[in-house]
Amino acid sequence: MIDAILDVFAYFLNARFVLMVFSGAVAGLMVGAIPGLSVSMATALLVSVTYTWAAQDALAMVMGVYVVGVFSGALSAILLNIPGAPSSVVTTLDGYPLARQGRARDALRYATWYSLIGSLFGILMLWVLARPISSFALRFQPMDYFLLALFGLTMVGALTAHSFKRGLISACLGLVVSMVGLDSVLGTPRLTFGIKELAAGIGIVPVLIGLFGFSEVLFVLGGQEGEGEIARMTKSLVKTRDLLKHWLVSLYFSAIGLLVGALPGAGAPVASFLAYGSAKKLIKNPSAPFGEGAAEGIVASESANNACIGGALIPMLTLAIPGDAVTAIMLSVFYVHGLRPGPMFLRQSPQLFHSIIAAGLLSCVFLLLLGLLIAPRIARLITLPRRVLMPLVAALCVVGAFAGNNRLFDVGIMLVFGVLGFIMRRRDYPVAPMTLAIVLGGMMDDHFRRAVSLARPEDNFLLAMFGRPITLALMALIIFVLITKLPWVRQKMKR
Amino acid sequence: MGKTKQGRLINKASFIEGCLFLLAAVLLIWHALHQHASLKGVDWALSPYLFPLLVSLCLLILSVFFILEGFQPSEARMKPPLRWPLVLITLICALAYFFLMQVAGFVLATACFLLAMLLFLGERRALVLLLLPMLFSSALYFLFARLLHVLLPTSPMDFLRQALDLLFF
Structure with a gap:
């Protein structure tokens, strides 16, 4: 064990290794902060760039991009209400209102510190718990994955909407959108209505930018004079001691992120939503009401989505099952370099495993430095008058939507979802459940059909579908959420 | 209600x-x-x-x-009235930007869009109107096309992009 610790910390003295992680961290800060550029896109670009590098250098840079990129998604979420990634959607709920109150710097500091705690927790747990968590995640069957995603959607519907019905409608519409494109099982086009550009499906990046970015432009410009104007940033900052008082509860949110991250497919968006839901239940007296600038909302979201990094790496390294899109691309980095992650990876390549841990820990250090020193300078953006800022955001939305696939069609998609998001916001429909449904829809469809196919030949179809402890527990959770949202149950609970 | x-x-x-x-x-x-x-x-x-x-x-x-x-009081919260003309103008400008990009290329279309939006939103400082669209569209071009190798729409009409290429690349 001591050898392993020394091995990990020896990388801290390797200047080349540190430089690689730092370069990745700076790139991660950029891609996360610019709407439309995703960590997965940057990692995919890195695969081609690092093809000829040593595996250790390539992984060091990828880890820098991954850890800081997930954090920096919070920057645009807080400053512009455009989540840099689906995992930052929850951060917009309280981060943006806090920024509009003139406390963007505080919001960024909360995001930085609790992203650090989440990332550190995730990486350390990856080191310690890699094997036991993977074996638990292996027990999940297709129906369990489907129910886990459904639970995530019902929770989001319950947590982000003034009316539960509106949250569920938003999720349903998101699921319909997620079904557009070629079917993954039979390869037949579905809901494309003869439009060939839709065969590849509706990309999440233009949808995200439209729902959160362009709709915000329309919403702010359509508001009354003075309304939507971002308040001047206050000079006074919350004290670090006060800021860090949530560290204990953030470990709980990090644990949620770690567990969800270890389940392939669920990923950081589900983790941050679940953590946010827990925060609403757990924290009785938040600094402001949730959804109106509660620092605790940022704490929950950022701790959980950053802890997912460690969680997502667990099944990737020990089972070769990627936990999210970035780890799926990381898997290709391994294969490009002739490495085989899997149950034998930790035994056969302990040095490489230690280098990943070291790169993760170093990335945490850079996350803190970049988050505290560079992010506040970016925060000055929001003090621009809205007549200047909003056209710039609109142009950024267009180029961001285009950049993912180099398709003008995606710009059209972004505009359509921008208008849809604007209408939804005017009519009090939350857009977050729709976003999560679009992200999870494909996975839910695959797992649901697989579960039905597996259960069909069995004598007792229902028992085969639902007769397992994990399945029953997830079903019970979903039913519990639905029942507690029934009007007469809510009235009784209030009494 | x-x-x-x-x-x-x-x-x-x-x-x-x-x-x-x-x-x-x-x-x-x-x-x-x-x-x-x-x-x-x-x-x-x-x-x-x-x-x-x-x-x-x-x-x-x-x-x-x-x-x-529909037969019960509304659950939707009341929103303040909208300034519809501004929303419609923004949408029209965005649509025009979308089509102009295919004809005039990214840099020129972005500069035109920004200029039009700034004017519509009441910006009257000549320096801002002149410099911001040019600088911002150039910065986006440099970042996306040159640094990240995104294939932004191009056109022979896009004299701004050609000038940038001549000056810097």
Whole structure:
């Protein structure tokens, strides 16, 4: 064990290794902060760039991009209400209102510190718990994955909407959108209505930018004079001691992120939503009401989505099952370099495993430095008058939507979802459940059909579908959420 | 929204939304059943239309709740009135930007869009009007096209991009 610790910390003295992680961290800060550029896109670009590098250098840079990129998604979420990634959607709920109150710097500091705690927790747990968590995640069957995603959607519907019905409608519409494109099982086009550009499906990046970015432009410009104007940033900052008082509860949110991250497919968006839901239940007296600038909302979201990094790496390294899109691309980095992650990876390549841990820990250090020193300078953006800022955001939305696939069609998609998001916001429909449904829809469809196919030949179809402890527990959770949202149950609970 | 009166439509918006969701759900169910029938020999368990059918059934149930909400006071929170002309102008500018990009290329179209938007939103400082569109579109071009190798739309008409290429690359 001591050898392993020394091995990990020896990388801290390797200047080349540190430089690689730092370069990745700076790139991660950029891609996360610019709407439309995703960590997965940057990692995919890195695969081609690092093809000829040593595996250790390539992984060091990828880890820098991954850890800081997930954090920096919070920057645009807080400053512009455009989540840099689906995992930052929850951060917009309280981060943006806090920024509009003139406390963007505080919001960024909360995001930085609790992203650090989440990332550190995730990486350390990856080191310690890699094997036991993977074996638990292996027990999940297709129906369990489907129910886990459904639970995530019902929770989001319950947590982000003034009316539960509106949250569920938003999720349903998101699921319909997620079904557009070629079917993954039979390869037949579905809901494309003869439009060939839709065969590849509706990309999440233009949808995200439209729902959160362009709709915000329309919403702010359509508001009354003075309304939507971002308040001047206050000079006074919350004290670090006060800021860090949530560290204990953030470990709980990090644990949620770690567990969800270890389940392939669920990923950081589900983790941050679940953590946010827990925060609403757990924290009785938040600094402001949730959804109106509660620092605790940022704490929950950022701790959980950053802890997912460690969680997502667990099944990737020990089972070769990627936990999210970035780890799926990381898997290709391994294969490009002739490495085989899997149950034998930790035994056969302990040095490489230690280098990943070291790169993760170093990335945490850079996350803190970049988050505290560079992010506040970016925060000055929001003090621009809205007549200047909003056209710039609109142009950024267009180029961001285009950049993912180099398709003008995606710009059209972004505009359509921008208008849809604007209408939804005017009519009090939350857009977050729709976003999560679009992200999870494909996975839910695959797992649901697989579960039905597996259960069909069995004598007792229902028992085969639902007769397992994990399945029953997830079903019970979903039913519990639905029942507690029934009007007469809510009235009784209030009494 | 007024007092609740038994059996009277008092929340028209929810009722109309409910009807629209109901229509969408019925159309989706019909589409799923029709398309599944056209996939000869494919079992429902493997059908690409199993999940759409499930989702549209959920949508159908929810739409009924919305229709019923039409007979109850609104749950939607009141929003302040909109400045519709500005929203429409922004949308028209964005659509024009979308089409102009295909004809005039990215850099020129972005600069034109920014200039038009700044003017519409009341910016009158000549320096801002002149410099901001040029600098911002150039910065986006440099970042996306040159640094990240995104293939932004180009056109022989895009003299701004050509000038940038001549000056810097």
